[in-house]
Amino acid sequence: MPTNRISSLFNIKYPIVQGGMIWCSGWELASAVSNAGGLGLIGSGSMYPHILKEHIKKCKAATYKPFGVNVPLLYPRTDELMDIIVGEGVKIVFTSAGNPKKYTSFLKNHGIVVAHVIANKKFALKAAEAGVDAIVAEGFEAGGHNGFEETTTMVLTPMIRKITDIPLISAGGIGSGQAILAAMALGADGVQIGSRFAASLEASGHINFKQSIVDAGDGDTKLTLKRLVPVRLIKNDFLREVESAEYAGATKEELLELLGRGRAKKGMFEGDLIKGELEIGQVSGMIDKILPVSEIIHNLILEFHEAAKRIKENTVWIS
Amino acid sequence: MPTNRISSLFNIKYPIVQGGMIWCSGWELASAVSNAGGLGLIGSGSMYPHILKEHIKKCKAATYKPFGVNVPLLYPRTDELMDIIVGEGVKIVFTSAGNPKKYTSFLKNHGIVVAHVIANKKFALKAAEAGVDAIVAEGFEAGGHNGFEETTTMVLTPMIRKITDIPLISAGGIGSGQAILAAMALGADGVQIGSRFAASLEASGHINFKQSIVDAGDGDTKLTLKRLVPVRLIKNDFLREVESAEYAGATKEELLELLGRGRAKKGMFEGDLIKGELEIGQVSGMIDKILPVSEIIHNLILEFHEAAKRIKENTVWIS
Numbered sequence: 001m002p003t004n005r006i007s008s009l010f011n012i013k014y015p016i017v018q019g020g021m022i023w024c025s026g027w028e029l030a031s032a033v034s035n036a037g038g039l040g041l042i043g044s045g046s047m048y049p050h051i052l053k054e055h056i057k058k059c060k061a062a063t064y065k066p067f068g069v070n071v072p073l074l075y076p077r078t079d080e081l082m083d084i085i086v087g088e089g090v091k092i093v094f095t096s097a098g099n100p101k102k103y104t105s106f107l108k109n110h111g112i113v114v115a116h117v118i119a120n121k122k123f124a125l126k127a128a129e130a131g132v133d134a135i136v137a138e139g140f141e142a143g144g145h146n147g148f149e150e151t152t153t154m155v156l157t158p159m160i161r162k163i164t165d166i167p168l169i170s171a172g173g174i175g176s177g178q179a180i181l182a183a184m185a186l187g188a189d190g191v192q193i194g195s196r197f198a199a200s201l202e203a204s205g206h207i208n209f210k211q212s213i214v215d216a217g218d219g220d221t222k223l224t225l226k227r228l229v230p231v232r233l234i235k236n237d238f239l240r241e242v243e244s245a246e247y248a249g250a251t252k253e254e255l256l257e258l259l260g261r262g263r264a265k266k267g268m269f270e271g272d273l274i275k276g277e278l279e280i281g282q283v284s285g286m287i288d289k290i291l292p293v294s295e296i297i298h299n300l301i302l303e304f305h306e307a308a309k310r311i312k313e314n315t316v317w318i319s
Numbered sequence: 320m321p322t323n324r325i326s327s328l329f330n331i332k333y334p335i336v337q338g339g340m341i342w343c344s345g346w347e348l349a350s351a352v353s354n355a356g357g358l359g360l361i362g363s364g365s366m367y368p369h370i371l372k373e374h375i376k377k378c379k380a381a382t383y384k385p386f387g388v389n390v391p392l393l394y395p396r397t398d399e400l401m402d403i404i405v406g407e408g409v410k411i412v413f414t415s416a417g418n419p420k421k422y423t424s425f426l427k428n429h430g431i432v433v434a435h436v437i438a439n440k441k442f443a444l445k446a447a448e449a450g451v452d453a454i455v456a457e458g459f460e461a462g463g464h465n466g467f468e469e470t471t472t473m474v475l476t477p478m479i480r481k482i483t484d485i486p487l488i489s490a491g492g493i494g495s496g497q498a499i500l501a502a503m504a505l506g507a508d509g510v511q512i513g514s515r516f517a518a519s520l521e522a523s524g525h526i527n528f529k530q531s532i533v534d535a536g537d538g539d540t541k542l543t544l545k546r547l548v549p550v551r552l553i554k555n556d557f558l559r560e561v562e563s564a565e566y567a568g569a570t571k572e573e574l575l576e577l578l579g580r581g582r583a584k585k586g587m588f589e590g591d592l593i594k595g596e597l598e599i600g601q602v603s604g605m606i607d608k609i610l611p612v613s614e615i616i617h618n619l620i621l622e623f624h625e626a627a628k629r630i631k632e633n634t635v636w637i638s
Contacts, residue, residue: 149538219468
C-alpha cells in the first residue's frame with residue numbers, strides 16, 4: 001500500500017471519510033463506505049445509547065473493514081454513548097461540536113484513534129493540545145452545524161495546515177474528485193464528505209430528503225441561527241419560521257424549543273420537506289442523482305484521476 | 320509559450336489576474352502586476368472619469384505589458400468611464416456588479432477583451448449569452464461586494480465550470496500558490512487575486528489599511544449588508560454601526576446614506592480603521608506581511624510548484 005497519513009492512520013484504502021450525519025448515517029451507510037475503501041462513520045447525534053449499540057453491532061456484522069462513530073459533544077447523554085463505544089470495541093471516534101479536552105484522553109486510553117472537528121484556529125490548537133490523532137477542518141459551506149467565523153474550506157484548510165502538523169482532513173464543499181484534489185492542494189491529507197453520501201441509496205434519510213438534495217441548486221441552502229448554533233439548512237418553511245422568530249427577537253430558549261420539536265427527525269428521517277429541518281451542504285447544488293455508495297466512491301476516484309491528469313498536462317505554464 | 324486559455328486570452332505569462340479594488344488598485348499596482356507577468360487591473364470603481372484617464376495614461380507609461388480596467392456597473396457615470404476606456408485604447412475590461420448585457424457588445428465592437436464577474440449560475444449564463452471572453456466566478460470568501468447566494472469558491476468554481484466552456488477565472492479565498500492549484504483542480508483556467516495584492520507596496524491604499532490586512536486573523540471579516548448589497552468587511556466600528564442600523568430596521572435609503580458618506584475612502588484610502596469601511600477577503604487571515612508585487616508573484620509561483628510536486632508525490636494512493 002502506498003502511504004497517505006490518513007489512509008495509514010485509519011488503515012483504509014482511500015483517505016475519504018464519510019461524515020457522521022444525524023438521521024442519515026447509520027450502520028448501513030457506514031459499512032457500505034468502509035466496504036468501498038473509505039472510512040464509514042456512524043452518526044450518533046440522533047441516536048439513543050441503545051440504538052447506537054445496535055448500529056455498532058450491525059456495522060461490525062456488515063464489514064470487516066475499519067469504521068468509526070461520530071459523537072457531537074453537545075448532547076446530554078455523551079457519557080453513555082462513550083461507554084457503549086468503548087464496550088463495543090469501536091476503534092475510531094470522531095468528536096465534534098464541543099471541547100476536545102473532555103474525551104480525547106479517555107478514548108485514547110482505550111486505544112481508540114480520535115479525530116476532532118473544528119472550524120477555527122483556536123479549536124484546532126485545543127484539539128492538538130488534547131492529543132487528537134487527526135483534525136477535521138470544516139468550512140462554512142458544510143451542512144449541519146458550523147462555526148461562527150464563517151471561514152470557508154478554501155481559506156480554513158491552509159490556515160489550519162499552517163499551524164499544525166497533525167494529519168488534516170478537509171471538510172465542507174467536497175463532493176467530487178476534483179474537490180478532493182483541491183483539498184489536497186490546500187494541504188489536507190484526506191477529506192470528509194457528507195452531502196454526497198447523504199444522497200446515497202444506503203443513507204438512512206427519507207427518500208424525500210434525498211430527493212431534495214438532488215433538487216437543491218445554487219443558493220438553496222443557508223447558514224442560519226447564527227446567534228445560537230449556526231447550522232446550514234435547505235431553505236424551506238421551517239428555516240423561514242426559525243428566521244422570523246430570530247428576527248422578531250426570540251430568546252435562546254424559545255429558539256431551542258422551536259428546534260427541539262423533533263424537526264430534524266421530521267425533515268430528514270420522516271421526509272417532511274416543509275416543516276422539517278433539512279441539514280445539507282452547499283455542494284448539494286452539484287449533486288444530481290441518488291447513487292449507491294460503491295458508485296459514489298468509484299466516481300470520486302475516477303474524477304480525482306482525471307483532475308490530477310488535467311493538472312499535470314495544463315500547468316506547464318508555471319515552468 | 321505553453322498554452323493556458325487565460326494566459327493566451329490576455330497574452331500574459333501567468334494566468335493570475337489582480338482584482339480591481341476601489342482605493343487600492345491604481346496604475347502603480349496594475350502596472351507592477353503586469354510587469355511581473357500577471358494581469359494588472361485598474362479599479363475604476365473609486366475614480367472620477369478624469370482620474371481614470373490619468374491612471375490609464377500612467378499605466379501605459381509604466382508597462383509595455385497588457386493591463387486592463389475593472390468597471391463595477393453599479394455607479395452612475397459608467398458611460399463616461401467606458402468612453403475613456405475606448406478612447407485611451409485599453410484592450411481588456413473586467414465588468415462586475417451589474418448586468419453583462421449592457422456593455423459587452425459595445426466593448427467587443429471596439430476590439431476589447433471582456434471578462435465579467437459573477438457569483439451564481441444565473442449570471443454566468445447571462446455573461447455567456449452576452450458574449451464575454453472569460454467569466455470570473457467569485458466566491459463568498461472574497462472581499463468587497465459579493466453575491467446573495469453565499470456560494471463559496473470550492474462549490475462555485477466547479478458549478479460554473481459544469482455549465483459553460485468559457486475560460487474561467489476563480490476568485491475568492493485565493494492568496495497562495497496552493498490555492499491557485501486548488502482552483503485549477505476545481506476546473507478554473509486562471510485566478511483573480513485581490514486581498515494579497517491590496518497588502519502590497521504598490522497598492523494605493525493607506526498604510527494603516529494595509530497593516531490591518533496583515534493584522535486580520537481568523538474570523539475578522541464578515542459578509543454584511545445582506546439585504547442591500549452584500550459586502551465583506553473587516554469587523555470594526557463602522558461595520559457594527561451599519562449592522563446596528565440594519566438590525567434596527569433602517570431603510571435602504573438610510574443604509575445607502577450611511578455608506579455614502581465616503582466611508583470606503585475614509586477607511587481604505589485615508590486609513591481611518593475605526594470609522595472607515597474596510598473591504599477585504601477572508602484570506603486576509605493568511606496574509607502576514609506587506610510585500611512588493613514582484614515578490615508576491617514570485618511566491619505564488621514557487622508555492623504553486625511546491626504544491627504540484629507534493630500532489631504528484633503523495634497521491635499515489637489513488638492508483
